[in-house]
Every structure is written in structure tokens, then in C-alpha cells.
Amino acid sequence: MADFYLSPLRGITDKIFRTAYERRFGRFDYMVAPFVPTILGSRVKNHHIKDLLLDDNIGSINTNNINNDARLIPQIIGRDTNGFLLLSRKFADMGFKSVNWNLGCPAPLVAKKTRGCGLLPHKDLIKQFLDEAIPKLPLPLSIKARLGYETPNDLEALIPLFNDYPIKELMIHPRIGTQLYDGSVDLDRFETCLNLSKHTVVYNGDIVSVSTFKQLTERFPSINKWMIGRGIVRNPFLLMELREAVSINLSVSTKQSQIIAFLDDLLDACKDHPYPIKVLGRMKEIWRYLGAGIDGWEDLSKKVILCQSLSDYKTIIT
Numbered sequence: 001m002a003d004f005y006l007s008p009l010r011g012i013t014d015k016i017f018r019t020a021y022e023r024r025f026g027r028f029d030y031m032v033a034p035f036v037p038t039i040l041g042s043r044v045k046n047h048h049i050k051d052l053l054l055d056d057n058i059g060s061i062n063t064n065n066i067n068n069d070a071r072l073i074p075q076i077i078g079r080d081t082n083g084f085l086l087l088s089r090k091f092a093d094m095g096f097k098s099v100n101w102n103l104g105c106p107a108p109l110v111a112k113k114t115r116g117c118g119l120l121p122h123k124d125l126i127k128q129f130l131d132e133a134i135p136k137l138p139l140p141l142s143i144k145a146r147l148g149y150e151t152p153n154d155l156e157a158l159i160p161l162f163n164d165y166p167i168k169e170l171m172i173h174p175r176i177g178t179q180l181y182d183g184s185v186d187l188d189r190f191e192t193c194l195n196l197s198k199h200t201v202v203y204n205g206d207i208v209s210v211s212t213f214k215q216l217t218e219r220f221p222s223i224n225k226w227m228i229g230r231g232i233v234r235n236p237f238l239l240m241e242l243r244e245a246v247s248i249n250l251s252v253s254t255k256q257s258q259i260i261a262f263l264d265d266l267l268d269a270c271k272d273h274p275y276p277i278k279v280l281g282r283m284k285e286i287w288r289y290l291g292a293g294i295d296g297w298e299d300l301s302k303k304v305i306l307c308q309s310l311s312d313y314k315t316i317i318t
């Protein structure tokens with residue numbers, strides 16, 4: 001049986017999304033939370049790790065079930081060993097079972113500071129980090145990486161190094177950083193990395209339908225761990241479809257009303273948010289994906305993206 005991972009999408013797959021999603025569409029085997037930056041200083045404050053804290057109800061959603069769960073994997077970005085260890089100790093105290101290191105974020109402001117995928121060309125810095133951190137880490141470490149920063153060779157060159165350390169899993173998104181999300185995934189390079197790695201590899205990238213998934217499973221029969229991000233936001237039924245290997249046979253209107261119920265859960269959970277404009281921004285972001293993924297929603301998505309207030313949004317949706 002394949003394991004499905006929810007990919008971290010900062011600004012989208014926070015605890016409200018994760019909880020509301022599972023309530024309406026089913027359980028992931030694992031979920032990687034969006035990244036937390038390493039912390040300078042000696043204390044982790046709650047606002048640093050807000051998305052990973054247990055809460056009472058947020059609106060009608062109780063996030064405790066899901067946050068208090070070994071399926072959720074916190075992710076850290078940065079290469080400051082002390083900051084990484086500080087956060088990891090906190091995560092261990094909170095009951096998490098592993099921690100993930102982000103070597104994939106392509107945002108220029110991040111990558112230029114030698115963080116995220118910007119670290120990939122620096123084997124020496126990565127080795128130094130692993131040498132210092134791994135003996136002291138209280139939790140198993142997994143790594144989520146791209147093929148490289150500016151060239152697709154970085155990860156290939158790093159895998160023999162990774163092979164020397166006890167790394168729980170290596171999640172690979174087969175693009176390079178400067179590509180951002182453009183162009184296509186490079187499955188040949190992915191295959192090279194897969195063959196080089198002695199660690200468990202999780203595939204991540206552009207799984208948007210049963211047919212793309214089928215092509216990947218046929219090409220990479222040794223993989224049974226799959227991570228999906230944008231495909232889930234485009235079509236929230238995708239997880240069910242992949243588990244059953246068929247498109248879910250519901251009418252378009254039934255699908256649409258289930259998705260609207262999910263979006264209403266998200267809105268309800270944000271009803272006391274101090275900045276409604278941020279809540280609107282979040283809904284627009286989700287609708288950008290839904291407009292591309294759900295039949296008949298292209299125009300509605302355009303209207304949502306143009307709307308100016310949450311009350312306009314509600315009028316458009318109802």
C-alpha cells in the first residue's frame with residue numbers, strides 16, 4: 001500500500017487547512033507542516049511555532065486531534081545548528097516523532113541567504129551541519145530537497161554524503177530552485193538520485209491526477225511514498241482518487257458543494273482573525289488552484305480573485 005504525504009504549502013496547509021481537509025476528504029498517512037525558520041536566541045516562543053501548537057476549537061474546528069499526532073512532521077529551514085537543535089528539542093518535548101530539514105525553498109530572498117535550496121551547492125556547509133546536528137538531534141531527521149539551486153547536479157553530488165548519515169527519508173522535488181514552479185519535473189535526474197540513495201525516497205512533484213500518478217508508479221515501481229501539494233488544493237478529492245485509483249464518481253455539483261463546505265469550515269475557523277483582508281488573501285490563493293482543478297469553476301475563481309472584501313466573497317460564493 002502506498003503512503004501519501006501532504007506537502008507543506010506555506011500560507012495554505014496550516015493547521016486549520018489540515019484539520020478541515022481531513023474532516024471532509026480523508027486522512028493522509030503523513031503531513032509535513034510548512035517551514036519554521038531557525039531561531040536565534042535561547043528560547044522558542046509560542047509565536048514561532050504557532051502552527052504546531054495545540055489549540056482548543058478554532059471556530060468549529062478542533063485542531064488537537066491532528067496536531068497531537070505522529071503523522072504530522074514539523075519542518076525547519078536554516079543552517080544554524082543551535083537554532084535547529086533548539087527547535088527540534090522543543091518539537092521532541094511536544095511529542096513529535098521526527099523533524100524535516102528544508103533544502104528546497106526556492107524563494108530568492110531565502111535561497112540567496114544560503115537557506116532552502118540555496119544551500120544545495122554548498123556540500124561543505126551541509127556536511128558541517130549534519131556533523132554537528134545529527135549526534136545531538138533528539139528526533140530522526142528527514143530532508144526535503146530539490147535537484148539543485150541553479151543546476152540540476154547539486155543533489156546528485158550530495159547523495160553519497162547523505163548516505164553516510166542516518167537520514168529517515170529523503171523527499172525529492174525534481175526541479176531546480178531557479179525554475180521555481182515553472183517548466184516540468186526532471187524525472188531522469190530524479191531516477192539518478194533514486195538509484196544513488198540508500199535512504200527511503202519520497203517522490204514529490206506535479207501529481208495532479210490518477211493518470212499522472214499511474215505514470216509515475218509505472219516508471220518508479222520501487223517507490224511507495226508520494227507527496228502531494230498543489231494537486232490537493234486544485235482537486236481536494238485527489239487523495240481519495242489516488243487511494244482508489246479511479247476518479248471519484250460524484251456529480252460535479254456534489255463535488256462543488258463538498259468543497260464549498262470545506263471552504264466554509266476554513267472561513268469559520270478564521271472568523272475572529274484580526275485582519276479579514278488576510279483571510280480573504282488566503283481564500284483567493286486557494287481559489288486560484290480550484291479554478292484550474294474543478295470543472296466549471298474557472299469563472300468563479302476569477303471573480304473571487306478580483307473581490308475586495310470578505311462580504312463580497314461570501315456573496316459571490318453563495
Ligand SMILES: Cc1cc2nc3c(=O)[nH]c(=O)nc-3n(C[C@H](O)[C@H](O)[C@H](O)COP(=O)(O)O)c2cc1C
Binds near residue numbers: 010229
Ligand atoms: C505556496 C507554496 C508554499 C510552499 N511552502 C513550502 C514549505 O513551507 N516547505 C517546503 O518544503 N515546501 C514548500 N513548498 C513546496 C511544496 O511543498 C512542493 O514541494 C511543491 O509544490 C511541489 O509539489 P506539488 O507539485 O505536489 O505541489 C511550497 C510550494 C508552494 C506553491
